[in-house]
Amino acid sequence: MRTVLNLTRTLYGFESRRFDVCPQFIQVLLWELRWRRRHNGGVAEQSFRRTRDDHALETAADYVELIEDLIATSGEARGSDLAKRLGVSHVTVTKSLTRLARDGYVSYQPYRSVFLTEKGEALARQSRKRHKLVLDMLLALGVPPEIAEHDAEGMEHHVSEATLNAIEGFLSARAR
Template structure:
């Protein structure tokens, strides 16, 4: 039992960076019309080398398309992952706000929690948000 519980956490950690990057690429492209490596370096406060290595892995995994010194585009698979990640993030952040967590804390905490929420838990969070529970007074 313990092995299975910890294995999921390790698996979640392995996908965190890819999810964060495709979500950021989608957001930056939406806001600026295109996403460049310099935009990602600034967004994540990391070096160009870190971005280059990560983008290379995303390209290898079929999530992005890019050429040196050119914008970074999401593939259809990258777009699906970005949409899924963005939606999961929104549900977690809204759920925390529903619990009474401050906007600032919910924004920060949802960045980590979103990667570790299983399908069952996410569905329960979504159900609570849709049900209006707890009843507004």
């Protein structure tokens, strides 16, 4: 009986004692639970997947911002420059650039300069805007500039669009 109660709570969000407990019913519940986990993933799995995707986008945003900076300051972005600025190995940069090229953010060939695609430029602009909004909010709260800059770099990647819109509204109302 306890198994049925746990299964009904897991599958349907409530505990029910109204079911006649029979082996066929338990088999159906177990089959549905396995099917849901296989096709939808559990709640924890979906949460981890979202976090993993957020980190992948965070890495992509950091790379495209840095590539844009390097192109603006020195006219080109090379893998060795990225490795030096990010403090990672050349192998790590190569893997990341391969992934960014696969996802359409950069145009890249080994031992050549790296260029942003339109998609990469759009991500860089979006990332800079997010960074500026979070930084301005932290400064408006009275956080010292060097701490605000450091904190904004980490926070910008994990703030929802709704929160960014609220920050933008707050800052524009404050400026009036």
